[in-house]
Amino acid sequence: MDDESLVLAEGLVKGSYVRQGGEGYKRRRKLVKSLLSQRRLPAEGWDEKQVELFLAQVALLDTNNFVGHAGAGEREGRVYSDIVRRRHFGMSHGIGRSGDISAHQPKGAGGSLLQSVCHFLAADALRLSGSPSLSSCVVVPMATGMALSMVFMWLRKCRPGATCVFWPRIDQKTCLKAQIYSDLEPVIVPQIKEEDGDAVQSNPEWIRHALMDEDGDFFHRKDHILCILATTACFAPRVPDDIPSLAVIARDAGIPLVVNNAYGVQSATIMKSIERACKIGRVDAVVQSTDKNFMVPVGGAVIASPSAESIEAMSKLYPGRANSAPVVDLMITLLAMGAKGWKEVLNHRSRLLPELKARLSDVANEFGERLLSVDGNDVSIAMTLDTFNHPSAIGSALFHRNITGTRTFVAKAKLPEGRKPTSVGGFQFAEYGSHIDGYPHSYLNVACAIGLEESEMHVFFSRLRKVLQDQRKKEEKETKGGKDRNKDEGEG
Amino acid sequence: MDDESLVLAEGLVKGSYVRQGGEGYKRRRKLVKSLLSQRRLPAEGWDEKQVELFLAQVALLDTNNFVGHAGAGEREGRVYSDIVRRRHFGMSHGIGRSGDISAHQPKGAGGSLLQSVCHFLAADALRLSGSPSLSSCVVVPMATGMALSMVFMWLRKCRPGATCVFWPRIDQKTCLKAQIYSDLEPVIVPQIKEEDGDAVQSNPEWIRHALMDEDGDFFHRKDHILCILATTACFAPRVPDDIPSLAVIARDAGIPLVVNNAYGVQSATIMKSIERACKIGRVDAVVQSTDKNFMVPVGGAVIASPSAESIEAMSKLYPGRANSAPVVDLMITLLAMGAKGWKEVLNHRSRLLPELKARLSDVANEFGERLLSVDGNDVSIAMTLDTFNHPSAIGSALFHRNITGTRTFVAKAKLPEGRKPTSVGGFQFAEYGSHIDGYPHSYLNVACAIGLEESEMHVFFSRLRKVLQDQRKKEEKETKGGKDRNKDEGEG
């Protein structure tokens, strides 16, 4: 309804009521204007009506929603099912054009607009999380694995013939498989356990030395190296890689640095370290999951970079159009959050973290266990399970009590003899899960992830306690049974 | 998105695409302007996106959707459940104000606008159906029964002390109960079966005579008479009352005429007879069901009248606010139909009627039955069931085969001895269903109602044939069994 329609409405409903209503309506219109002119998260999140109205209006810019449109091509955005049409708000052209995922579409001005909006909102969200240097980004309808692969394929064009990736080990399959998918050769940089603590981390200097000639010169070897692939957010006891140091090495060696920041946006510590890395060294691309950081369904990633050129080059490499759902999901979510809401979910997580640690520590102590001392990881926490014979039974019991997402690691000593190594994409790992061979503890991982509710945490702890008690009893019975059997045998 | 936002969008998406999109968008805006300025059904029905956008925009005129609104009253349109909020498109103030169902609401300019739009669309739909004289109407969130009662309560204010209703009998409970609800006394005008046909109809002259003194003067008796209540659409063999003749009597006698036009809007014959009645006589109010004529869920009625004053007086009598769902449903539906779609559904019904009759006649003949010859009823058709012993078993068998809506009437001869009369609101009817006592045939009613699909009709006939065959076999077996038993007894 434009102003003319509002005036016409005064002919049908008492003028002063319509004018009062019109004032409200215009405030709504102003929200859209602010969004498009200021190009950042709205100060306050938009309510549902506002978001839906915006989507409905934008959809009308697509040709398939024109009154009197006729399509004569092979791809006209026709949608057979009304359920499908509605769930996409009437937009069906996806994003991008042949050979550029960020290209605007003549038939889909509306969809293109949503993509542009999503890009500046995502960049603003990264800025608010602590990394203003990541000023350019593209949101791709691929989860982190494929998004990393897209970065690699772009680097392959930039560095013909380079096929090695220096990769500080992380026991997370997707990350390794992304390299294999892209036909690359990982050079696995080993992790080291702290002497005086429980943390597991890699030494950036290992890479610097590995890159050097005997003369301390980078020149000869670096052309085989596609990039360094560093990881931030990870399961304790591993800690995020030292991104600033790696960025300096990357700069010195003239080698790209790619950061797998899968769920690191929620951690101010991580985002600040990335920011610092951008400032003092070389960072080529930072890949983050949309679902793990922004609470949208799985399947999108934000590829960010300090360099607009790099983002543009990657976008241009993408062959053909793509599905817009993850882009639209993220845009809706960021509009619904607004700057205030986004800061709130970030702060809520930070506030929960000490409580989660304290309470997990309490539970651990009750059972003669303790928290692993891992300072550098503020998303994932681990408590030991060293007093239990079957740590893995605990994770599975939790799952059956509707606690998802915990993970148990079983130390080698407790595994059956002759246990086969884990194979991932053709690589063999003698021990997999602790990012290192020979980790001395069994443990349980718990994450303090964005969106975790206090009430969930309470439910979790009460069920964890119950599960540990049950397991303890079960194992005591076993032991007793075992002893009794031994006695019998002794007597036999 | 207003023009400023579209210009801003050009900063984000290629200008020519946005401008092309903007053209499409403006054509959409023009549809709203046309609606509000021309105040009639749009020529072409609106598509879903257009309807939803209009609803979303109008909702923003309600105060509870204002950004920064705060409510300090006892009735602020707060909605607890999101499911409920969404199904009402964010509008929660209903319609009307204390004591006038058509009054505009200071807090609900949007809802008030929808009501105004609904009123002019409904009047236009009645015009297109054949009754331009019904130029004023109010859509009430009550089905026909309560809507008739509302008309009666208004007439009671106009004619203090009048409590009788002259009512040509129709065997439809709601119609009688509406009178009882309103504390009125029905004077039941008997129906007469044609000599040379099967139709059942009332004689308007009966009423004229009943109203007159010995001197042929209306004066003395008429003050006790609240109104004549005539019925149009009805189940065959009854035919619609002769509205023009009754309107002339009403005019001559100075007595209001109320027409129960429950599902008559779909019949051009009926609508033209009402139109003629308005032209040559007195018609005070015509009540039609929204669900039976416009394919919306049950629960609304259109009260129409040639007199804007009467409609206004009725609206003003209504105590308090009311639920807007039936009004919004009708508005959405009429916008979705447009003039073209509305004419199409009307014509589709007219086209199906001869086919339905012919095919029902074929089935009837196959079983030694025939159609009742009832010329004046073009909605309901009846085939005899005189060769069956248990006609009512047929309706029930159809229901179990997912054929709903047929109705069987069983002639007195086939009913068990000592069958009790039917009691409706305290009135006793020796025989109920054929609108008359002593109707000679058993029969099955089928309606050619708006929205009936050809495919449904085919399904109906194939199952009807099956049901009649089964019943025939069953009855033959019974008869045979009976004879055999008789034989046995004879032999005994």
Next chain:
Amino acid sequence: MDDESLVLAEGLVKGSYVRQGGEGYKRRRKLVKSLLSQRRLPAEGWDEKQVELFLAQVALLDTNNFVGHAGAGEREGRVYSDIVRRRHFGMSHGIGRSGDISAHQPKGAGGSLLQSVCHFLAADALRLSGSPSLSSCVVVPMATGMALSMVFMWLRKCRPGATCVFWPRIDQKTCLKAQIYSDLEPVIVPQIKEEDGDAVQSNPEWIRHALMDEDGDFFHRKDHILCILATTACFAPRVPDDIPSLAVIARDAGIPLVVNNAYGVQSATIMKSIERACKIGRVDAVVQSTDKNFMVPVGGAVIASPSAESIEAMSKLYPGRANSAPVVDLMITLLAMGAKGWKEVLNHRSRLLPELKARLSDVANEFGERLLSVDGNDVSIAMTLDTFNHPSAIGSALFHRNITGTRTFVAKAKLPEGRKPTSVGGFQFAEYGSHIDGYPHSYLNVACAIGLEESEMHVFFSRLRKVLQDQRKKEEKETKGGKDRNKDEGEG
């Protein structure tokens, strides 16, 4: 998906995952079973998915949703618009049948089930609010005014010839118009202002005496009296009528008592007084608004009674089917609340009340005003506006600042000379709004209504303060201007 389908799913997805999923699914099914077997509010509110699934499943019980259904009647639940179909969850048969709003529908088992569920949920909600005696109820798709009228029409059948209503005055139009609509004669029972406070209330004994002969006998006059119509929730300074005393009089006199409990369900004080009235006297029907108490859109009412027979008799009187939207809205909302949520919203309101009073008192004091001392009204509060010349300007300024729902009363002294009395349905009130003639104060009403948010309250107070300041300045300027003008004139 039934158990067989879950087993089949195991052929498609890893069995243990499906079984785990199936466990979750079965817990959902159990919720429905509990609802239908225990017939009260679920302990915890249902989430959206659960409510929507229940609605979707129930809808499948309606014949128009049968696979292979064909309709041969005049009323087949056909819906033209998909938007309309979806907003009604695929149910289109409304509620009730000809002549009984609670009758089950052969074509609409699903809709009938929702109505039954709504009835027991509503009764349970009334029980939790403090009135277990109101054990029977019917939810009607009419707001309180029409619902009261429905109660009156039923009483007219019970008490033929009785046309007077004893009605303690309340200046609320709907309540009076409901009587007029039903063709009744109000006997207005006057309100009296407390000597030592600000409250306005009626004296039950006035009614007792008015009903008696000189001999102290009820017999002769009572047959003209249809009922006593008492009001609970109302705008301060009026307080709820003394329902227990009136119930005793009603019992003694053998006259029905109808309680207009429009927004009283949210007040434990009111609900307990109704409960006590049911216990010690006669209460025939209690009518409450669905929107004002349960946060649903306008247009429904709960008619409750200690007598199942009375509710059944009223339901049976209703002529024809009715719109189900208000019933479904209420059912959804009560399921979404659950017992816990319903108690929470009630408690939240109780907790806000003292704060609202304290803060309003603070604002009042700042401007030399005070709260009216009205103990018996715990929903509506009033602060005086005696130091302002134009109290009504304040309400209107608030409305323009998006504060809705306040109401200003202007004392006679401040009104212009020769102000006409207010006419409602033909009745004249010299002063209207304070429920009494000659109330000495001007005042502003604010409600502590269910659903009020703390944040709204803060917004309200900050804008109220601003509005009062502006008005004060404006009036001071006027006065000064007036004085200056006077001076000029003096000099002239």
Next chain:
Amino acid sequence: MDDESLVLAEGLVKGSYVRQGGEGYKRRRKLVKSLLSQRRLPAEGWDEKQVELFLAQVALLDTNNFVGHAGAGEREGRVYSDIVRRRHFGMSHGIGRSGDISAHQPKGAGGSLLQSVCHFLAADALRLSGSPSLSSCVVVPMATGMALSMVFMWLRKCRPGATCVFWPRIDQKTCLKAQIYSDLEPVIVPQIKEEDGDAVQSNPEWIRHALMDEDGDFFHRKDHILCILATTACFAPRVPDDIPSLAVIARDAGIPLVVNNAYGVQSATIMKSIERACKIGRVDAVVQSTDKNFMVPVGGAVIASPSAESIEAMSKLYPGRANSAPVVDLMITLLAMGAKGWKEVLNHRSRLLPELKARLSDVANEFGERLLSVDGNDVSIAMTLDTFNHPSAIGSALFHRNITGTRTFVAKAKLPEGRKPTSVGGFQFAEYGSHIDGYPHSYLNVACAIGLEESEMHVFFSRLRKVLQDQRKKEEKETKGGKDRNKDEGEG
């Protein structure tokens, strides 16, 4: 509602109605059982209610929808925005797991089930279109370009070191960019124009010879060849590649054959040729767009193969999870179509084709043009634009009249001198668009694509006629203007 709930419902609503409703309900349940047991398209398409109910039920198998679930991991399917949650039907875990896009998810049994269902429905749809041999498939949330790239990356693992692709030229950017993205080297197989017609096609034997040694032996060269990449559906005058012949060469040479069947599923001719190719030769993977063939929004592809092993290997290569929207869209659409609906849309297209050709031919003749004679292409049609000076103005005029999807090719003779070659991903094409250099005609492409409505076609032709008339007039004026100017000059 399970059977127990239905029985409980009988306690609330008349038993016979509930039982009748329950029958309807059970027929619905049977549809789900049939789907999961028969694993093919339902005979009749499901209605909206059925699809939505299935989605709602399946969603309950995901852990995030469990009552009483608590998440302790970094990825718990939390969704911030209700709009987003609803559009994904409450499912948020996407598809696949780390390193296998078809792996089932412990947390997302529901989503996994939808994916399985989608796979068998898609395979069945391909079967019904004419290629039963394509019995295995994976639906990926990537459009054809990225899906082709995924096939290439898989082949790279199978054929280490092979980097060349034999690619019969098609002037469609995505197809070439997919090769570049995957770091491959296209060997462009030239197209040849027919002598006696207008068609443009490649000669399979060219490839056979190119692959052979001087001795007619494939052995030495083939290891450099990753695959042959053939194209089916394309813009006239190009015709689909001869897939059966290429499949035989592929088999003989031991080289994979990949078919880019972007919008070929809608053509029975193409699908049968693929089927024959599978029968007589080697076909490794056939990639088809979901949006172009199944009328869903852009962004999905079906990768099909006669070999279940190949599909499994590709799925296993995919790094990480993926977005499920395209999978769910396709599943919904195929359920909504059913076998009957799918055949209907295919047949509808076949029926429109001759009419579209005839009418386009009529228009062409009116303007002295003709259809290009291209027998082998039954999706794209072309009419010459040889009598126009500015053919490209015609496409652009159509776009401004809301006709999208036509494409104009301008013959070299009409291009300005010194026109630069077209560059795609670093490759230069002297002339781009006609798949060949030196095509003698300018022409306009029109597609007879699935989902084209008759009414659209009429609109298209009436506007095309108008556009051609306008352009003709404009050019005549220009010519005249030119002549006049020349005359003036001559006179000067």
